[in-house]
Amino acid sequence: MNAAIKRRAFLAASALLAASTRFPAFAASKVAASEEHERRARGLIAQMSLAEKLGQMTQLAGGRQKALNSRIDDAALDRVRQGRVGSYLHVAGAEPLARLQRVAVEESRLGIPLLFAMDVVHGYRTIMPVPLGMAASFDPELARRAARVAAVEASVSGLHWTFAPMIDIARDARWGRVVEGAGEDPYLGSRMAEAQILGFQTDDLANKDVLLACAKHFGAYGAADGGRDYDRADISNETLHEVYLPPFQAAIAAGSGSFMTAFNELNGVPTTGNADLVRSLLRDQWGYQGLVVSDWNAILELVAHGAASDPVEAAALALRAGVDMDMTSETYADHLEKALAADQTLLPLVDEAVSRILHAKAGLGLFDDPFRFGEAEREKLVLGSQEHRAVAREAATRSIVLLRNEGKFLPLRSDARIALIGALADDASSTIGSWRARGQMDESITLRAALESRTVTYAPGVSPRDPDTSGIAAAVEAARNADVVLLVMGEDFDHSGEARSRSDIGLPGPQKELVDAIRATGKPIVAILMNGRPLALEEVLDGIPAVLETWFLGNESGPAIADVLFGEVSPAGRLPMGMPRRIGQVPQYYAHPPTGRPANPDLSKDSARYHDADIGPLFPFGHGLSYAEFRYSDLSVVPQGKGGSLAWKIAATVTNTSARDAEEVVQLYIRAPLAGLARPVKELRGFARLAIPAGDARRVTFTLDPEHFAVWRGGWQILPGSVEIMVGASSEDIRLHGRLENPEARAVGPGEIAGAARLTTVTVA
Ligand code: NOJ
Numbered sequence: 001m002n003a004a005i006k007r008r009a010f011l012a013a014s015a016l017l018a019a020s021t022r023f024p025a026f027a028a029s030k031v032a033a034s035e036e037h038e039r040r041a042r043g044l045i046a047q048m049s050l051a052e053k054l055g056q057m058t059q060l061a062g063g064r065q066k067a068l069n070s071r072i073d074d075a076a077l078d079r080v081r082q083g084r085v086g087s088y089l090h091v092a093g094a095e096p097l098a099r100l101q102r103v104a105v106e107e108s109r110l111g112i113p114l115l116f117a118m119d120v121v122h123g124y125r126t127i128m129p130v131p132l133g134m135a136a137s138f139d140p141e142l143a144r145r146a147a148r149v150a151a152v153e154a155s156v157s158g159l160h161w162t163f164a165p166m167i168d169i170a171r172d173a174r175w176g177r178v179v180e181g182a183g184e185d186p187y188l189g190s191r192m193a194e195a196q197i198l199g200f201q202t203d204d205l206a207n208k209d210v211l212l213a214c215a216k217h218f219g220a221y222g223a224a225d226g227g228r229d230y231d232r233a234d235i236s237n238e239t240l241h242e243v244y245l246p247p248f249q250a251a252i253a254a255g256s257g258s259f260m261t262a263f264n265e266l267n268g269v270p271t272t273g274n275a276d277l278v279r280s281l282l283r284d285q286w287g288y289q290g291l292v293v294s295d296w297n298a299i300l301e302l303v304a305h306g307a308a309s310d311p312v313e314a315a316a317l318a319l320r321a322g323v324d325m326d327m328t329s330e331t332y333a334d335h336l337e338k339a340l341a342a343d344q345t346l347l348p349l350v351d352e353a354v355s356r357i358l359h360a361k362a363g364l365g366l367f368d369d370p371f372r373f374g375e376a377e378r379e380k381l382v383l384g385s386q387e388h389r390a391v392a393r394e395a396a397t398r399s400i401v402l403l404r405n406e407g408k409f410l411p412l413r414s415d416a417r418i419a420l421i422g423a424l425a426d427d428a429s430s431t432i433g434s435w436r437a438r439g440q441m442d443e444s445i446t447l448r449a450a451l452e453s454r455t456v457t458y459a460p461g462v463s464p465r466d467p468d469t470s471g472i473a474a475a476v477e478a479a480r481n482a483d484v485v486l487l488v489m490g491e492d493f494d495h496s497g498e499a500r501s502r503s504d505i506g507l508p509g510p511q512k513e514l515v516d517a518i519r520a521t522g523k524p525i526v527a528i529l530m531n532g533r534p535l536a537l538e539e540v541l542d543g544i545p546a547v548l549e550t551w552f553l554g555n556e557s558g559p560a561i562a563d564v565l566f567g568e569v570s571p572a573g574r575l576p577m578g579m580p581r582r583i584g585q586v587p588q589y590y591a592h593p594p595t596g597r598p599a600n601p602d603l604s605k606d607s608a609r610y611h612d613a614d615i616g617p618l619f620p621f622g623h624g625l626s627y628a629e630f631r632y633s634d635l636s637v638v639p640q641g642k643g644g645s646l647a648w649k650i651a652a653t654v655t656n657t658s659a660r661d662a663e664e665v666v667q668l669y670i671r672a673p674l675a676g677l678a679r680p681v682k683e684l685r686g687f688a689r690l691a692i693p694a695g696d697a698r699r700v701t702f703t704l705d706p707e708h709f710a711v712w713r714g715g716w717q718i719l720p721g722s723v724e725i726m727v728g729a730s731s732e733d734i735r736l737h738g739r740l741e742n743p744e745a746r747a748v749g750p751g752e753i754a755g756a757a758r759l760t761t762v763t764v765a
Contacts, residue, residue: 332503
């Protein structure tokens with residue numbers, strides 16, 4: 001990147017920050033059904049047969065993830081004509097979807113438009129970093145812009161609805177779906193949730209180029225036992241409300257048009273049949289008005305859970321719980337009629353569900369113009385445009401985390417002779433992750449391709465899936481002839497994702513052997529990690545001076561990594577989930593209460609730790625290094641009267657004491673009043689990614705209200721007492737300590753957002 005352009009972009013980023021840390025709330029009036037929509041929904045429902053109602057409540061697969069539209073045959077079209085389907089997933093393309101929509105609106109009795117859906121998770125054609133990587137940017141505004149790009153591309157291709165964002169908190173890296181979320185922390189998770197929703201939907205679904213968002217998987221899918229996908233979650237109500245639910249509350253506040261229920265069960269009740277969770281909590285208490293869809297086949301799976309004895313009972317359970325739309329199991333379509341015949345009280349629930357589906361369609365403007373989405377001509381121009389690639393590049397660069405940099409080993413000298421080793425260095429398919437929508441691997445730039453113009457010898461060595469070690473000799477030879485080895489290691493895209501839980505989160509395949517052989521050459525190594533989850537690599541990384549975490553960064557993967565390696569950009573990503581030393585430590589998370597016998601380095605003392613591992617993670621939550629150095633100073637904690645209630649302004653000065661422009665992620669942690677409870681030692685309640693020119697300083701101010709440190713005790717409670725304030729560069733690198741005294745004791749009102757879901761206002765001067 002040209003230095004002047006880089007400098008301008010840097011200053012623009014720093015000026016924008018204050019504005020970008022607060023999102024406009026999604027106006028309630030836009031979420032609430034307009035009278036016209038309501039009249040239309042009622043009118044249609046009055047005319048609909050039961051089969052047509054159940055049709056609206058049915059979503060079918062129009063193809064497969066890798067063969068979109070492949071199931072739209074004559075029989076499928078007939079079903080659309082009969083009004084016996086309300087939505088399709090795994091479909092795409094402006095022209096094919098316009099043809100399909102035409103059948104629905106012109107050839108079915110009531111002409112109700114279809115909803116077209118897809119998992120557009122981290123890009124549609126232009127592929128961005130996987131969500132865990134994007135969370136590492138600690139930059140919600142960037143996540144919003146990345147989701148915006150995805151919405152522009154997908155909507156121009158005829159899609160209305162994405163099954164994203166995935167906002168499940170995850171504290172067990174064995175769970176393969178860690179890659180899809182924002183990691184272990186509910187505050188960061190809430191910010192990433194609302195950012196993506198605003199990116200997909202903007203502040204009004206009537207705008208152009210939007211996608212209906214879907215907050216998933218409600219409510220504790222990420223708490224699956226042992227990190228096994230689909231497994232039960234058995235957690236306390238406190239943990240549920242304080243840790244797993246906040247991103248969902250934030251999603252409602254941001255206006256998420258839909259929610260998806262999780263596959264798994266929570267404390268003995270499968271979520272898809274959980275009326276306490278969906279109907280009582282989500283709808284009645286939180287006032288959520290949007291559409292609720294099941295996960296794939298999950299209504300029928302209520303039988304496998306043992307919660308329903310047959311599909312008829314399963315259909316009734318899901319409907320009673322508040323699930324409006326059945327994704328693919330056809331249990332509503334095939335069995336709800338029988339359930340209704342046995343229990344007339346279900347009938348109004350069918351009308352409610354249909355009404356919410358019709359409202360979603362109306363909110364997207366589909367009754368006014370069913371062909372609003374999908375523009376064949378623009379599709380050609382927009383998909384993968386230069387403008388979108390620029391966002392992908394920025395996102396990739398900002399998601400990289402420098403985990404270790406002993407002796408300022410990085411950045412590399414531009415004339416260094418490099419051995420690039422590891423099959424992942426040239427694995428274009430892995431750069432685009434597992435939810436690749438219509439991403440093309442030949443549009444991705446690998447690290448190998450990005451380094452082509454430099455003095456580089458490439459040797460794949462081994463691959464993560466192939467037991468063959470015959471390539472190690474050539475890799476060792478390449479290392480011997482180089483000044484420095486870039487050793488790319490980790491997982492391929494298919495080691496994480498749905499149903500990709502792993503019992504061992506070390507390096508898959510023979511990669512450890514390769515690392516040992518290269519280490520034995522004595523050449524300095526930069527470990528470049530690619531993975532969809534934190535890996536347990538203490539032993540593997542032993543003695544390696546520099547370590548970069550690069551996730552799966554999308555189409556611009558290679559150039560972004562190269563920019564960081566050669567110092568074009570100073571890295572500023574932070575871990576959204578701590579990296580364990582070894583597998584036996586998981587689940588592990590920073591926001592843990594201290595226990596009565598906190599972990600003690602002295603093994604002769606009995607304490608809460610493993611005897612055979614050092615204490616804590618290898619790299620903690622929030623950790624990430626920079627090529628610059630920053631000094632933190634002048635913490636002030638000033639109480640404010642705010643509209644009659646209390647608030648505190650917490651300010652700190654961060655000075656870039658180095659000679660290079662760089663960014664720093666300032667993190668605010670609290671410890672809530674103890675009041676007889678064992679509270680986590682730290683909880684994130686604010687952060688700001690600051691661009692600070694060399695030698696310059698910024699003063700960052702966070703505003704906290706009592707609701708920010710409320711605790712869940714059968715309801716949100718504000719407890720009086722002393723709140724510890726910690727400001728620092730990671731959860732284990734606290735630079736400034738303070739305290740505030742909260743005199744208030746009260747229950748938080750039903751309409752107020754408390755805990756991690758509550759946004760902390762940040763200003764920067
Ligand atoms: C199952 C996954 O759990 C969910 O996240 C996804 O949206 C659906 N399949 C549809 O692909």
